[in-house]
Amino acid sequence: MASGPELGLPAPDFTLPGGTWTGDAFERGEHTLSDARGRSVVLAFYPGDDTAVCTKQLCAYSSGFETFEELDAEVWGISPQGVDSHEAFARAHGLRMPLLADTGRDVARAYKVAAPGIGVRRSVFLIGPDGVLRWKHVALLGATFRSVDTLAAQLSGIKNG
Template sequence: MSDMAPDFTLPGKAGPADGGEDISVTLSDLRGKAVVLFFYPRDDTSGCTKENEAFSAMRDDFAAAGAVVYGISKDSLASHAKFMAKKDLTVPLLSDEASDVCEKFGVWKEKSMYGKTYLGIERSTFLIDAEGRIAREWRKVKVPGHAEEVLEAVRAL
């Protein structure tokens, strides 16, 4: 797959180790390095917490491999700030409250739980190469071992 990743600009929160301030990230500004975007359903839920903790724990490994990592959900910046502080997360989290970026990447899906259908984020990760192309994507991600698998893919770029 060598489609260009859809460009976007989203507000976000830097991790506490980076000052925890509000940031703005434009994908096209990151050309020249690999970018990992992981879309997750909600702050402070068990699977999302484990996924964020795994990417946070490996942030230096991703940096050493030449990649930056961002988590994206529909949660607000205030929610992200609370989640990051509570779980000591280091990966910056971006807020897509209008779900525009989720729709551009095709992760805004109909889901069902307990017999009810609703729209939500399908846990997905995208690896974007230095030229801005989608080098690899993972859909319907299972959290255990996922961050490690993504790191291997970054190293293989």
Template sequence: MTKSSIEVDSRAPEFKLMGTGGASYSLSQYLGKTVVLVFYPGDNTPVCTKQLCSYNNELEQFANLDAQVLAISSQDMASHEAFAKKHGFKFPLLADTDKQVSADYGVLGLFGLSRRSIFVIDAKGIVRYVHRALTGVTFRKVGELTQAIANAQAGND
């Protein structure tokens, strides 16, 4: 597994990835806004599906805090487009096919899959919350993430 120094109070590594809807996404395009960066192992897997559907169903809570959810895994765009269409995701799924972004954030796990991880990045591009799952069978609930967003926006850890 990749080790990383990306922790709370670190500058979030910049990235540019293709995402659902045919758009290109970069972290820097969200400067001035809080970003919830969601790394997940795979499209159409039970826990990933439950996690992303949970976030999608509660997307208004993120929007009310002016936070943007971006989900990243190593699958290709065809897989992401089918997964997003099947579940009606209203946030982009980004394709980290070369796994560089996962490596940069220290979440590249076994078999080249992203470890289930969350980074809340403040409006200035500073990481304010980190959770890297050890086993990947559970995920952070919306309430915990909205609290992390509120703390980031208030300047608290």
């Protein structure tokens, strides 16, 4: 497996359809990484909506929403399912971050996390406010995920570095 984007270099830009659960509605729209410049972005690639580990991971990130906000960071969940699946997933679990549909796995391939059978490897990429990749973790098996505390510590280093 290739190592993917290199730390210290610009992160591959992309635009994906998706949506965000606001508590009242699922607001659909396009999300472009370069449009988020000025804030850090946590890209959380996950294999599938409503699977055990993915649900636990995204619920943890949604519960940690204020922690990410305090660090001037956004969290975007990315998986191969379509926007309708993401809407049902977000509604069922109250997920507050954008969930993006990489149905063709083009973004997963750009980040070198596309995987046969499961679609994508569970992975996290931290993009600095300047659009540069600052930290990454790509799981081999994907049975665990990086905690909010781990991501917050890394983001704090980006913000203060």
